[in-house]
Amino acid sequence: MEIQLQLSPNQSVGRNGRNIIAIVDHITSGSFSGAVTWLCNPASQASAHHVVSRMGEIVQLVDESNRAWHAGIVKNPNWSLYDGTNPNNYTIGIEHEGYDGTLTELQYQATLWLHKMLMAKYGIPADNNHIIGHYRIDSVNRPNCPGPNFPWQRLFTDLTQQSVNIVIGDKVFQGIIVNDRSYAPVRVITELLNIQYGYDPSIPAVIIGNNKVPIVIQNDVGYAKVNELAQAIGKRVDWNGSTMTATIL
Numbered sequence: 001m002e003i004q005l006q007l008s009p010n011q012s013v014g015r016n017g018r019n020i021i022a023i024v025d026h027i028t029s030g031s032f033s034g035a036v037t038w039l040c041n042p043a044s045q046a047s048a049h050h051v052v053s054r055m056g057e058i059v060q061l062v063d064e065s066n067r068a069w070h071a072g073i074v075k076n077p078n079w080s081l082y083d084g085t086n087p088n089n090y091t092i093g094i095e096h097e098g099y100d101g102t103l104t105e106l107q108y109q110a111t112l113w114l115h116k117m118l119m120a121k122y123g124i125p126a127d128n129n130h131i132i133g134h135y136r137i138d139s140v141n142r143p144n145c146p147g148p149n150f151p152w153q154r155l156f157t158d159l160t161q162q163s164v165n166i167v168i169g170d171k172v173f174q175g176i177i178v179n180d181r182s183y184a185p186v187r188v189i190t191e192l193l194n195i196q197y198g199y200d201p202s203i204p205a206v207i208i209g210n211n212k213v214p215i216v217i218q219n220d221v222g223y224a225k226v227n228e229l230a231q232a233i234g235k236r237v238d239w240n241g242s243t244m245t246a247t248i249l
Helices: 031-041 105-122 152-161 186-192 226-232
Strands: 003-005 022-027 050-052 057-059 091-096 129-135 162-166 171-178 182-185 198-200 206-207 211-218 222-227 237-240 245-248
Touching: 022 222, 031 050, 031 152, 050 105, 091 105, 091 222, 105 171, 105 186, 129 152, 162 182, 162 186, 171 186, 171 222, 182 186, 182 226, 186 206, 186 222, 211 226, 222 226, 226 237, 226 245
Parallel strands: 003 057, 022 091, 022 129, 050 091, 162 245
Antiparallel strands: 050 057, 162 171, 171 182, 182 222, 198 206, 206 211, 211 222, 237 245
16 A cells, blocks of 8 residues: 655654554544645644545655654543553554545545554554544544544454455555455445446345356445456456465456
8 A cells, every 4th residue: 555755844753752552543524635735734733644535545744753743632531541641642643534434445445454554563452442533532622533433343343353455556455354265345446446336135246247246244345255356357366375465467
């Protein structure tokens, strides 16, 4: 997954000797371009480490070794790991383009990849004390951040279950393992490749051209076997078992 770099002046050097222990998720309450511009404007006195667009783009505004100004105001917190000091010292902030926490599939897959990358890099556990919403720090001014529709249940499920990397071009999506077989998320792949499909609920299956591809549904998301989906869209799969990666070519 590609991360674009657009550094914001709104940051503090270092972390005052603290280690990163958690990720704080936010919602922009505005457009992607508007949020990036505002978070790079010194007048805003705000920033985040990363911003994820509805198209699945990721922009990094602050190096993770430095403090972004994303969660420094604390009011009536409900977070067991808050220790009375500035949370910016020991958290990473991720902004998501949107208003109520509803993410597009491309956006969800991008933030899932980003969460997994940061968790592996900094040893962050996949639980609701180490991955939190901004409202857990400031329940007064940010009671709806990252929004009532933010996909917490799906995110924690995907962060903890065995998964497979599905690669198309420079995009990496998270598939699932079912009975030792690799499955890919149908909607995100067909949207990325601009492929139309239908749905047969009786099987259930997706219909692509003359092909019916059976699917399994988890957290309201349809997944198809990688090989069968690739064949239906006229592609082939290169499998790397050591990295659990299926590249659709």
